[in-house]
Amino acid sequence: MIEKPQFTRADVEIIRREEMYKRFFRVEKVFLRHKLFDGGWGQEIGRELFVRGEAVAVVLYDPVRDLIGMVEQFRVGALDEPSGPWCYEVVAGMLEPGESPEEVARRELMEEANVEPYALEYICNYLSSPGGCNEKLHLYCGLCDLQHAGGVYGLPEEGEDIRVHVFSAEDVFAVLLDGAFNNAAALICLQWLQLNRSRLQNQAACE
Known part of the structure; x- marks a missing residue:
């Protein structure tokens, strides 16, 4: 039996979002932190996201x-x-x-x-x-x-x-x-x- 992943959306904290580009498509930089498999929360990280829908x-x-x-x-x-x-x-x-x-x-x-x-x-x-x-x-x-x-x-x-x-x-x-x-x-x-x-x-x- 394949179990669901351990974590859910509730285990991610969005700190802020920055819009980097917006025309037909949109690109955001998302600053966040999330829970770790070994326990506790990770450090803040930034990830570029291509918002396609x-x-x-x-x-x-x-x-x-x-x-x-x-x-x-x-x-x-x-x-x-x-x-x-x-x-x-x-x-x-x-x-x-x-x-x-x-x-x-x-x-x-x-x-x-x-x-x-x-x-x-x-x-x-x-x-x-x-x-x-x-x-x-x-x-x-x-x-x-x-x-x-x-x-x-x-x-x-x-x-x-x-x-x-x-x-x-x-x-x-x-x-x-x-x-x-x-x-x-x-x-x-x-x-x-x-x-x-x-x-x-x-x-x-x-x-």
């Missing part, structure tokens, strides 16, 4: 035809990647105030892929890089008909230029760990899909 990512899957939908777009963080800065990804977007993760999933699927799923399966959530960023991603599998999917979408006013690709599941899984999908959300979603593929196909066959 919550996001949603969705892998598109057509269980009837065994097809996977991925999006391709330019990513500045991948400028120096050997394969170049255009990445194969799952559909993703940030939560806006008052939105639920499922609402974001459906909105982003229409904006980025022009696809409306007939069902969403929740996969998991995770912190992308908790050593210095508070970003939390909620992952879904969007079950849909990909027979006629494809094209270029996104919001031009936000500089989006997003191409939708439809691949056979066999082709995707054959290169899953070869670097074609070089981001965590895509890899986690696709590995989950690999594990649940037969179940989703059987469910679709019974409907």
